[in-house]
Amino acid sequence: MTEKIAVLGAGSWGSTLATVLVENGHDVKLYTNIQAQADELNEKHTNEHYMPGFKYPEKLYATTDLEEAVDGADAILFVVPTKVIRLVAGQLKDILAKTNARPLIIHASKGLEIGTHKRISEIIMEELTERYAKGIVVLSGPSHAEEVAKKDITLITAASNDIEEAEYVQDLFSNNYLRIYTNDDVIGVETGAAFKNVIAIGAGALHGLGYGDDAKAALMTRGLAEIARLGMAFGASPLTFIGLSGVGDLIVTCTSVHSRNWRCGNALGQGKSLDEVVRDMGMVIEGINTCEAAYQLSQQEHIDMPITTAIYNVLFKGADIKEEIADLMGRDSRSEIIGHAKDIRRK
Known part of the structure; x- marks a missing residue:
């Protein structure tokens, strides 16, 4: 069945x-x-600035008129930078109020709102409310646009509190190269999606400094522990972090030149300033703002996140990367496994 879909971004x-x-x-x-x-x-x-050399189907229609884009849409997909999610959602609400439309909302953005530390689904639903949104589904997982565009095999997750809505999105996107799994842990999926970008900056920095595979594996593994620790503190399932939107997304983002966050870290490791990196990238690097939000959350909730803190110190305090690595390696010895839920927070 053909559905009418508006893609924002x-x-x-x-x-x-x-x-x-x-x-x-x-x-x-x-x-x-x-x-x-x-x-x-x-x-x-x-779309040469974003996808050089790629040809889009002639049936794809683009518009700068938001009202035209969402007119009669069965579902609306948000894929805009985190910093403008609330703005776009507010504009959308004004449009939907004219017709009392109530489409399903999907989002494939990754990050947290600066200041409020809210997840993207929370921001959107705050603005639209249930009056103008049938529900919300999070689309996330290990995926690079460049590889999906080439029809490389890709597996991602559709997460929703309503499994039927997740299955609807599963049907919308599934084909012979893109396979969608469903999940009901929205908190875990959004947490993994946001915070893997922070760890990817660290992975890129290690590469830029010339460290090998052992160091990168250590960073990714302990980084995942931090992501899970934070997510579980807010009610996420630990199983989500060993799935596609957890370890899967972390692997692809921490190991690929397609990742802007990895490229950001790599350039920092090679000695470039953050201002130079942002200027040269020319596109949003979500991990930078997310790192600030993650650090603030860890301080607020008394959650032990030493890798995130080290990356925050480099990005926002001008700390030397090598000194931060030395501090991490000099931390007190401890067990790898968190034995009890009470150990998640270290007050």
Whole structure:
């Protein structure tokens, strides 16, 4: 059955997911706030700034008119940077209020809101409320737009408190190269999605400094422990962190040149300043803001997150990366396994 889907955000991931939906037979409108980008997508079927060399299907229609994009949509997919989620959700609410429409909301963004530390699903539902949102599904997992665009085999997760809504999204996106699994742990999936970007900056920094596979494996493993520790403190299931949106997403983000967060860390490890890295990237590096939010949360909730703290010190306090690594290696010896839930928080 053909569904009408609005995709908000025409970056690499948004435009790629829109392509998947078009090729799966759905009626898709892709929203961007940049007229030149919409014109390029509609006239040349390219998106060179984000996906150089990739050709989009001619049936994919882009628009800068948000009201046109969401008109009659059965589902609306958010794929915009975390920092503008609340703004776009507020604009969407005003539009939906005109028709009392109540579409299903899906989001494939990754991060936390600065200041409130709220997850993306919380931000969206705060703005839209149940009056204008049938429900919300989180789409997340180990995926690079560049590889999905090439139809490489990719497996990700659709998470929702309502399993039928997750299964609906599973049906929307599934095909012979993209396989979707369902999950009911929204907190865990969003936590893994957000905080793996922080650890990926650290992994890139190790590479830039010339460290080998042992160091990278250590960082990823202990980084995952920090992600799980934080997520479990807020009610996430520990099993989620050994799944696609946990260890799966962490692996792909910490080991691939496609990852902006890894490239950010790699450049820092090679001696570039953060300002230089941000300027040269030309696209959002979600792990930077997420690191600040993660550090603040760890302090607020008294959760032991030494790797996150070290990366925060480098990004926001100008600390020397090598000195932070030395401090991590000099920490008191302890057991690898958290034995009891009470050990999650170290007050």
